[in-house]
Amino acid sequence: MTTETQARQAAGPDFGITPSQTIGPFFAYALTPRAYGGPELATEQVAGEGVEGERIRIEGHVYDGDGAVVIDAMIEIWQADARGRFNTSGNAGFSGFGRAEATAEGGFHFETIRPGAIEGPGGTMQAPHLSVSVFARGILVRLATRIYFEGEPGNAADPVLALVPAERRETLIAKRDENGVYRFDIRLQGEGETAFFAA
Amino acid sequence: MSLIYPRDSLKAHPLNATPAYGSTVKRAPSKPLILLPHTLSETTGPVFGHTGVAAGDSDLTRQHQGEPLGERIIVSGRVLDEDGRPVPHTLVEIWQANAGGRYVHVRDQHPAPLDPNFTGAGRALTDAEGRYRFVTIKPGAYPWRNHHNAWRPAHIHFSLFGPSFLSRVITQMYFPGDPLFKYDPIFQSVTDERARERLISRFDLGTTEPEWALGYTFDIVLRGRNATPVEEPHDH
């Protein structure tokens, strides 16, 4: 008998995954509790001072299908370090993970470093990108997307961007404004709808 | 440990486009999702050690000077993967309404009292066997404006990471036998009955503590299977 069989017998017959449910409107005091004085697990500061790499700021809004600003969303990002490595110990001040609330003004932001390129499927290279999860009231299953960067030469050969219909690729590319801030808006539905992935 | 993430498992999830839950109507993507290959970006994820969890974070009844009102309960269980293997040392975050069905959140306008002795937020790390345990009070049902006379069944919100970006999930735990299940479009958004039942905790006399608190068990199964099941050497 395999250990897998033993584990199944020990824990019962049904190993389907636990289904997702909405984060609801009232998560902030637990998950993004700054305004409530609660301890924060993670914030929009993904990279502290002194972390290797080009420091970048990303700002955006979340919009619904009417173009109205969504004020009860939580955005999480996950990323490699400047050398394209994940979960590196010895890279003090860099977690790779960020969590931000879309505030009443509708905006979210992250302070981090530009990630390096990372290996993709079949010997390809993926352009620098952040993995993004969007949670909100009315979203029953986490929406997964990616943030790429305008002007990045690797974008043209990125194997994941290549899967996105050409006319929608721009929705995944953060644009640099006159202040050097990357703008990345998330449109849940309709005109300019952000490309979301089945992960 | 190398894990694979079968896409078939995703069928347990609700559809974002679930019109009976009104807030989905303008928030569900209208275009098909694009199949994402599972690259390093997806198969890795954040690791939270004890730095994220303080002693006492798992006892929601002792975060203030006095004790909260309501029915004291113990919610415990195991976090497992799709092979039934424990997911050790993983972060579990919870939040909930108080016994009167009111959230601390500033935008909760339900006319039920706040409890000065209850915030309703907790964190725990699973142990080496994937076990977690919270002490809290049973949350009340609360009304919402989704449709006429709409009430949410009592529930506790759960957030889990598991081993990677792919196992990340936010869900809700319900209590057995709730008469509101059949009227709740969020619970019913999970269309597969067996999957829906996985959202319901079990009353558990074994974890109930005499003269103290009722026990409810809630096991959570995250995405991910072992890529290469290990054969035990002496088995035939």
Ligand SMILES: [Fe+3]
């Ligand atoms: Fe709730």
